[in-house]
Amino acid sequence: MFLQFWPYIDAYLQHYFHESIKPQLRILIPTDLKPFRVRHFDMGYIPCQIGKIKMHNKKDEDGRIVIDMDFIYEGNAKFDVNIRGFDAGANEITLKGKLRCFLTPLLSSTPPFFGGFAFSFMELPKFKFNLTGIGDFFEYPGLSKTIQSIADFQLANCCVFPNKFVIPLAPSNIDLTDLYFPEPDGMIRIKIIEAKNLPSKDALIRKNKSDPFCAVQVGAQMFKTKTIKNTLNPKFSECFEAIVNDGSCQTLQIEIFDEDKAGFDEELGHFSFPLNVVKEKGTIQQWSRLEGSKSGEIHYKIQWYEFSKNKELLGHQTWDSEWRRANNPIYSSLVMVYIDHIQGLPEETSKGVLPSSYIECSVGKRTQRSLVYENATDLELHTTFSFFIEKSESQILNLSAIDDGTQNLLGKLEIPLADVINEPKMELYQVKKYLRHESFKSSVVLTVRVRAFEPCQNSKADPWNINEKEEVTSVETASITETASVRQSNEETSSESSGNDGKTAEPGKTVNTEENNEAKLQLEAHRFNIGPKLPKTQKILDIIFQRNKHSKKKVYDTQNDAQLNFNLKLDSESSKLIVTIIKVKNITPIEKNNLVNPYVKIELFTKNSSKKSNKTAVIKNERNPCFDSSFEYKIDLNKIRKYKLHFTLKDATDYGILHKTPALGKGEISLDELNPHQILGDQWITLKTPGASN
Known part of the structure; x- marks a missing residue:
């Protein structure tokens, strides 16, 4: 089935990518990696695979159909980009995980008899890809891992619980709130x-x-x-x-x-x-x-x-006492907000330009934001926000529409949570409100819920012995x-007396922190539907790239050269050259505090051939490292006299994401005197210190 549908799915995904994702890359990509251009994207001709399907039939699932399945994609998708003038890309993309699909609401008289379907990965799936192009660009410290982290981060934003893809199928008169915003x-x-x-x-x-x-x-x-x-x-x-x-x-x-x-x-x-x-x-x-x-x-x-939904349970309860003795605060209620759509946002009247806007939602000192929606005054958002809070009766929910380009306010709405708490079921359901700014008034349809917490009735003593085992799945x-x-930090402290109700631990949002706290990183997760755009994550990516960096000395010691100990063996039967890097001594650090994390890069090449390279593991903080690492190279025995070996001693210390790995010394030998089955053991070579600029 997927084989037949795949060309159409590929065409849709390309349209979706160019229309929805590509315009947001200017927001997603850090400044240090700009200019960034997408040159080509396609999903290839190999379709995804679905296996191990399981349908759930539970009494409490009368309003929906729940299906679990293994999802596997090991296709030939290609993604080509240009970063700072360098061509790069990704191929060999694999995605494996366990999907849960929901068909809801069930309709008795309207084909296809359910309002739409949503799907989400239960846990972060195994997502791998091979980076291509740019050559030595990917030797920048940690860049490959950072790119993998950004990819995992976006995947979690897109379709890992509680986030999901939603595809509505029902006519417009069918209420799909439960599809987008389930309890x-x-x-x-x-x-x-x-x-x-x-x-x-x-x-x-x-x-x-x-x-x-x-x-x-x-x-x-x-x-x-x-x-x-x-x-x-x-x-x-x-x-x-x-x-x-x-x-x-x-x-x-x-x-x-x-x-x-x-x-x-x-x-x-x-x-x-x-x-x-x-x-x-x-x-x-x-x-x-x-x-x-x-x-x-x-x-x-x-x-x-x-x-x-019992408002009597709001506030601290006796069952919270043990938890409140921990080193960080806990909360007594949850506020959940679902924004269905907004209509009539103001244009920039002087230029007649449609706004590219996002919605900012805040409770107290904590703020979360939606995706950016480009060039539109009517927005189909279907987006949610969640806040763990204290003293919900005295809090105010603030919603603001903001133009992303000018940062001008387009409209603002305040909802006292006391008004929500006093409603039946502590909920405002699909109500129409207005975002107001100056003489403009934009309508917004939203749902707001306040929920208290109550321990499960099964919560009893002696839970120490667990015999149940998690079902083993066939998908990683x-x-x-x-x-x-992309792990976030929850080290904020509460200060109820000053009106600050402490840290937020809600699922995956960007949170404004106090000025006296460190910058925290938390997933900016959103519910993705058909036709959304990627979230604005510049601030988050800046935090990812702002790892602790080291500085180089202003003046290098270029007089003391390091010494490399190695041996060689030429095996004529297998046409292989075996290079063993034994150790290096007398390394002179270039880091200002004399830290060095050395490794050796080995390159084999001839005058008319491309280089074949390998590298040893990194030995942390060691000036006389022992590697004892062997590498094999396939060679042409008839050209043995033309081969050369090049050794580069490098420092893996992090000097910044766009500071190339510095070379501490270089050396080269020729293989013109190496005979078959000959072993050159315990050889030493001086690694000449390069210039200070690297």
């Missing part, structure tokens, strides 16, 4: 208590020490504890709150990292837990062994809460490691 399954509180017996990742510098922090993920919602320095037995005592769209299929993922300010954080172990077990038992508290670790364990507590999902660059 979540519930909410969980997660307490990361402590860990013990973690592996040491800093053994070369500090014996039996690490700087661990814990990353927590529920669908597209990501959280991070503070880093505990110099310990293998950290005590965190931090709490987070996450919305659960569907507890029957979602999992909680916990991963512990060793913080590395000079590079990328190293994983110390990971663990996942099915949320259907938490929903069934109410409360789980236990120690669990960390996968990927020989001895590490994590101590945590998870409690399931139902959403309640990505671990938190692969999205480490």
Whole structure:
């Protein structure tokens, strides 16, 4: 079926890309990577595959049909771009994950008998691709990993719970609010208590020490504890709150990292837990062994809460007392906002230009924003916002329409949450309000819900022994490691006396932080529908690129050259040259604090042939590193005298995303005197220090 439909799907995706995504790339791409132009995009001729389909038939699913399926794409899609004058691209794209599809609302007399369908990945799918072009451009420190992180980030924004693609099919007179804005399954509180017996990742510098922090993920919602320095037995005592769209299929993922300010954080172990077990038992508290670790364990507590429409439950309850003893605040209610559409936004009258606008939603000091909608005064948004809050009765929900180009206000609306709380079911359902600015008035149709929290009735003592096991799926999902660059930090503190109701832990939004706090990164997740545009993520990407960087010395020591120890072997039977890099000594750092993270790049070439290159692993903070790494090169024995080996000693220290990896020394040898089966052992070569500018 997909084979027949694929040319039409490809044509639609190309149209969708050029009409909806491409115009937003000017917002998405960081300034340091501009000018950025898309040269070509197509999905190729190999279709996706669907397998292991399962239909759910539950009594509580009378209003919809739920289908799970494995999704696999391993096609020949191509994506070609030009970055700062360099040609680049991606191919060998693979996407594997488990999809959940919803057909709702069910209609008794209107074909196709359901109003539309939505689909979402249960967890972040395995998304891989091969970067092409630009040559040495991809040797910039961490660029490939950063690009992978941005791709994962956008994928989570697009279609990982609670975000989804929605395709409406019903006539315009059918209410599809439940399709775009379903009530979540519930909410969980997660307490990361402590860990013990973690592996040491800093053994070369500090014996039996690490700087661990814990990353927590529920669908597209990501959280991070503070880093505990110099310990293998950290005590965190931090709490987070996450919305659960569907507890029957979602999992909680916990991963512990060793913080590395000079590079990328190293994983110390990971663990996942099915949320259907938490929903069934109410409360789980236990120690669990960390996968990927020989001895590490994590101590945590998870409690399931139902959403309640009883306003008597707003505010702090007795069951919150234990959670409030944690190191960061928790909240007593959730506000959910769904904006259906806006009509009649003002034009720029002096020029007659249609605005490219976005919607900003705020409660207290926290602000979230929608996608940017270009050149339109009537917007079909179908977008949602969520806020965990305190003292909901005294809070005001603010909505503003803002022109993205001029940042001019196009209209503003204030809704006291007390008005929502006093409504039946604590909900304003598809009401028509007005965004006002000067003499302009733009209509907006929206739904606002306030929900209190109530512990699941199953929440009882002794949840220590868990026998249930999560069903093993045939499709891979990505671990938190692969999205480490887009993990957000939840280290804000509350100050109720000053009117600040603290941090926000809602699913995936951009949050304005206090001036005295560090910049925090949180996923800017939105519900994607047919025809949306990518979110404005410039600020988020700036944070991704603003990692801790090191500075070079103003004056280099070019007098002391490093020495490289290697050996060679020529195997005539297999026509292979085997190069072994043994060690390097006497490296002179160029970093101002004398830090160096060396590796060796080896290139084999002839006068008329292209280079064949390899490189060793990076040895962190070592001036006399031992590599003991061997590499094989296929060669033409008849041209052995024309071959040359080029060695470059490089420093992997992060000097900034667009600072090329500096060379600390270079050397070259010819193979004109190497005979078959000959081994040149324990050879030394001087790596001449290059000029100061690199």
